[in-house]
Amino acid sequence: MATNIGRSTWQFDDVRILASAVAVGPKEGQGPLANDFDIIHEDMYVGQDTWEKAERKLFEEALDTAIQKSGVSKDSINLMIAGDLLNQIISASFTARYAEIPYLGVYGACSTSMESLALSASLIDSGLANYIVSGCSSHNATAEKQYRYPTEYGGQKPPYAQWTVTGAGVAVVGKGLIGPKVTYATIGKVVDLGLKDPFDMGSAMAPAAVDTIIQHFKDTGRQPDDYDLIVTGDLAGVGYPLAKEMLLENGYDMSKVYNDCGLMMYYPDQGVFAGGSGCASSAAVTYGHIMKLLKNKKINKVLVVATGALLSPITFQQGESIPCIAHAVAIENEKEE
């Protein structure tokens, strides 16, 4: 039964990630984690005629593959909790139309991956559902189109800009006997230190990640070294060292265990500026790479801290600063008896 510990952490008793799947685009397929993804597309359009459809296709494929890998029949899945970055979260909702699974749409910008996983775990552990599919997607071209400029527009980006990951990650969460357990979720609060540059999301989001990580340690009584790996979602080359430094100032030495999904996703020479961003950054790394590491027992305890910048093109054009959020979920292998 799920219980609340500390201010904003939920402790789960018996929830597992039964299976997960990831579908990605070409650039992600050329990155260092290529072997950890289920489906890699060579075509940014994924055989569709619009970018939006391409993102949905990735989502549908990840969903189908995850359900198939879990062995759970689609009819017995009680709920789908999903989201994405586009206006009115169309990718998630249209995928839910395709999936024909009861659906709750969520939005937490790039923190959606862990927001949906935390909600799924809480509903399962409190007995409201047996199986839930949880996931999110992002696409480089749809994000550019909505948040920045047309994809083919020739604007020069600063070196601290980030590259939105094209992909979708889906997990089947439920009670069962196999798969790593979801043990804790720490829900973050919105943090805004007044940064306004929409290209510099890493700096804007780092304080939110730090806030949630510290809250998680306080609520659970854990320390950085209790984990084999702690990852943030998409702080990338600029936000990652800032977060590390701020955590150290607060007495948490993360140096041995800390990494960032936005840095893990690509090789530095892939032309991605400071690194990856987007919902799919944390989703693809967690549901592809980290799940594989857990399965092979290379690591046993992971904390995923998905970070989201809750801005819109309207708010930054109106000169508002960028409110940010981070949600943390602990995923662990059961101790061998």
Add this chain to the structure above:
Amino acid sequence: MSKSTGQQREENEKKRRYQQLTKKKRPNPPIVLNSVKAFVIGGLISTFGQFLMNFYVSIGFTKEQAGNPTVATLIFISALLTGLGVYDNIAQFAGAGSAVPVTGFANSITSAALEHRSEGLVLGVGGNMFKLAGSVIVFGVVAAFFVGLIKTLIRMI
């Protein structure tokens, strides 16, 4: 929830310190290098324009007439490179060098038109193609109006 003045001041100080820290830590665009690249690429585009102009003069256009086909050719090439997905890569390297000449203007219109093609010809392409270029036209016309006005007034005096 209203905050006391002390809390507010403390918070503002925290924000100010963090903003300074990020400015110090993040890699800034290499302004000098970018300027050199912009100068070279912008210069190359302009030289190519001059070459085109000389060509049009050589096949019988007067110097005054040759400007129009020159600009049309540059616009065509820029639109083609945009459609082929190359122009944005050139621009990431060249910066202002490819943005300032007429080719940059053509790219902003073509890229917006391409991007919104899936939303239909009228509301998609027609409604969006001047999304970026529109402000150039608006402020160009406004500036021209005031310059014209000043010129007329000076002549009257």
